[in-house]
Amino acid sequence: MEPVFDLRSDTVTRPTPDMKRAMIEAPLGDDVLGDDPTVKRLEALIAGMTGKERGLFFPSGTQANQTAVQVHAGRGDEVLLERRAHIFNYEGGAPAALAGVQLHPIDTADGALRPADLEGRIRPVDEHFAQTRLVCLENTHNGHGGRIYPIADMEALSRWARDRGLAVHLDGARLFNAVVASAVPAARYAACADTVSICLSKGLGAPVGTCLVGSAEAIARARRVRKRLGGGMRQAGILAAAGIYALERNVDRLADDHVLAKEIAAGLSELDGIDVDLAHVQTNIVLVRVTRPGLAAADLVREVGERGVRAFDTSPSQIRLVTHLDVPESAARDVPRRFHEALRSLSSPAAKGGPH
Ligand SMILES: *Cc1c(COP(=O)(O)O)cnc(C)c1O
Numbered sequence: 001m002e003p004v005f006d007l008r009s010d011t012v013t014r015p016t017p018d019m020k021r022a023m024i025e026a027p028l029g030d031d032v033l034g035d036d037p038t039v040k041r042l043e044a045l046i047a048g049m050t051g052k053e054r055g056l057f058f059p060s061g062t063q064a065n066q067t068a069v070q071v072h073a074g075r076g077d078e079v080l081l082e083r084r085a086h087i088f089n090y091e092g093g094a095p096a097a098l099a100g101v102q103l104h105p106i107d108t109a110d111g112a113l114r115p116a117d118l119e120g121r122i123r124p125v126d127e128h129f130a131q132t133r134l135v136c137l138e139n140t141h142n143g144h145g146g147r148i149y150p151i152a153d154m155e156a157l158s159r160w161a162r163d164r165g166l167a168v169h170l171d172g173a174r175l176f177n178a179v180v181a182s183a184v185p186a187a188r189y190a191a192c193a194d195t196v197s198i199c200l201s202k203g204l205g206a207p208v209g210t211c212l213v214g215s216a217e218a219i220a221r222a223r224r225v226r227k228r229l230g231g232g233m234r235q236a237g238i239l240a241a242a243g244i245y246a247l248e249r250n251v252d253r254l255a256d257d258h259v260l261a262k263e264i265a266a267g268l269s270e271l272d273g274i275d276v277d278l279a280h281v282q283t284n285i286v287l288v289r290v291t292r293p294g295l296a297a298a299d300l301v302r303e304v305g306e307r308g309v310r311a312f313d314t315s316p317s318q319i320r321l322v323t324h325l326d327v328p329e330s331a332a333r334d335v336p337r338r339f340h341e342a343l344r345s346l347s348s349p350a351a352k353g354g355p356h
Pocket of ligand 1: 059060142
């Protein structure tokens with residue numbers, strides 16, 4: 001039986017026996033009452049790794065991001081962010097529904113906001129206007145195919161925003177992918193922002209969880225918002241233990257995912273009918289553009305799916321592949337091969353004339 005390569009997302013990773021053992025053996029308390037020692041250990045660990053005063057454990061990245069939005073902005077305020085940002089596109093409209101903020105999305109070529117992109121976007125203090133309070137950054141940038149936010153640009157943006165009295169939140173769901181690929185320390189990226197969210201359940205391999213880090217004051221406010229959102233969890237140490245295991249064992253190995261993504265991308269770039277921009281494959285995400293006239297990304301996804309490659313079409317002409325710790329190295333050879341077979345089958349007369 002050939003292996004199935006599940007490249008839909010790096011969230012599909014399942015806890016290993018060692019990680020499960022760490023979960024089972026973790027000392028527990030009641031984290032809402034503030035005495036779960038394993039949650040406290042995780043929060044101190046992630047704060048130390050990012051150079052922030054405090055960490056806070058959340059059930060999801062969405063809840064951590066939405067908490068940060070509410071810490072920094074209130075009803076009727078405006079939040080600047082990149083157009084393909086997760087917070088704008090994939091969080092169920094929560095900024096409007098829960099925080100009551102107005103989002104102001106800005107186009108970029110690569111997901112990295114630069115001061116020139118924001119010049120003139122801060123609204124004047126006047127009763128006609130929403131008040132601009134917050135800028136949200138994303139690194140690596142999911143919607144832009146795992147691109148790394150260049151540190152010099154991030155530092156320039158951060159200075160620009162802070163000079164103008166704006167708060168900065170970094171959606172660092174995959175921050176450690178950026179850290180490993182760029183060799184820029186997590187603390188240097190984190191210094192650009194007042195709060196940073198970091199997913200443990202993506203490439204790091206934990207089953208559940210995201211941490212938010214920031215100053216003691218920001219995290220105290222975040223704790224209150226998290227409770228209000230229903231994110232106060234009791235014996236949460238059983239989950240936090242997986243997060244500790246992930247942070248201690250699975251950060252450096254993200255480099256393997258990046259190598260595999262580049263290998264898969266290189267193989268796919270040889271094929272007719274699709275196109276991959278190899279220079280943009282910087283971490284664990286590969287964006288495949290379907291270039292054959294008349295071929296829909298969804299049809300190619302279905303066809304490779306029948307050959308044991310699971311992926312998502314992210315637009316009518318784009319497919320996204322994500323590598324992670326449950327993808328074997330043989331994917332470097334087999335994924336392009338299965339795409340090749342799928343493309344060939346879709347161009348055969350039988351497929352063209354086939355039923356729909
Ligand atoms: C996955 C992700 C999140 C959070 O997602 P959850 O599924 O809520 O944990 C936030 N931002 C980015 C960029 C992501 O990729």
